Amino acid sequence: MRRYIPNALTLLRLIIVPFLGYYIYCEKYTTAIILFAFGGFTDVLDGYIARKYNLITKWGKFFDPLADKLMQITALVFLVLHRFIPLIVLIIVVIKESLMLAGGIMLYKKGKTVIGANWYGKLATVIFYFAILATIIIKIVAGNNGYALNAIYVAIGLAVVCTLFALSRYIIIYFRLSKDYNEKKNK
Known part of the structure; x- marks a missing residue:
């Protein structure tokens, strides 16, 4: 069980x-914060259990990051609609996730293992979870106060920087794997 x-x-x-x-x-x-925090908790818990008890499955490798991204993007879409955060944040995240998906598909077609989550990808996800929670909480508590808006921009900005760093690292790995594949193919 x-x-x-x-x-x-x-x-x-x-x-x-x-x-x-x-x-x-x-x-x-309030309900959204509870759901989002609970989702973040289940993400940490399922990863911990899967690694500790060697219960890592192909299904989990695919659906765990998908669930993370769907939660993150869903929250960002509605935060943009409510004008809590700028649209550019959502665009950056969607572009990053689209590039990751495309790269994963191309590696899979070449018979390579899809790039798994690394520490920088996990860190970016955790920071984005906290930034989204902080954005909602700060906006509820402080409204459009200048300090509150600055705090939101700092939290979201840090999350975007971490996301871009993770993307750059994944791109480097993708090209390295593609180069190795092409060299083996040409031998």
Whole structure:
């Protein structure tokens, strides 16, 4: 039974996504904060359980990062719609995730293993989770106060910088793997 716990937690996170979007859209921020924080907690917990008990599955390798990205992008879409954060933040994240998906597909077609999450990708995800939570909390508590807006921009800016750093690292790995593949193919 224990072997299904990490995947069940990931599935639970996927189920949360539409509810998260609904509650942010309806400006029920307390519920949205609880759902988002719970989603972040299940992400950490499922990863810990899967690694500690060697319960890593192909399903989990695919759906765990998908659940993370869907939660993140859903929250960002509605934060942009409510004008909590600038549209450029969402555009950067969507471009990064699209490039990651395209690179993963191309490596898979070449018979290579898809690039797994590294510490910098995990760090970027964690920082974005905190930045999104901080944005909602600060906006609720302080509104459009200048200090509050600066705090939001610092938190989101740090998350974007970490995301761009992670993307740059993944691009380097992608080109290294592609080069190795081409050299082996030409031999």
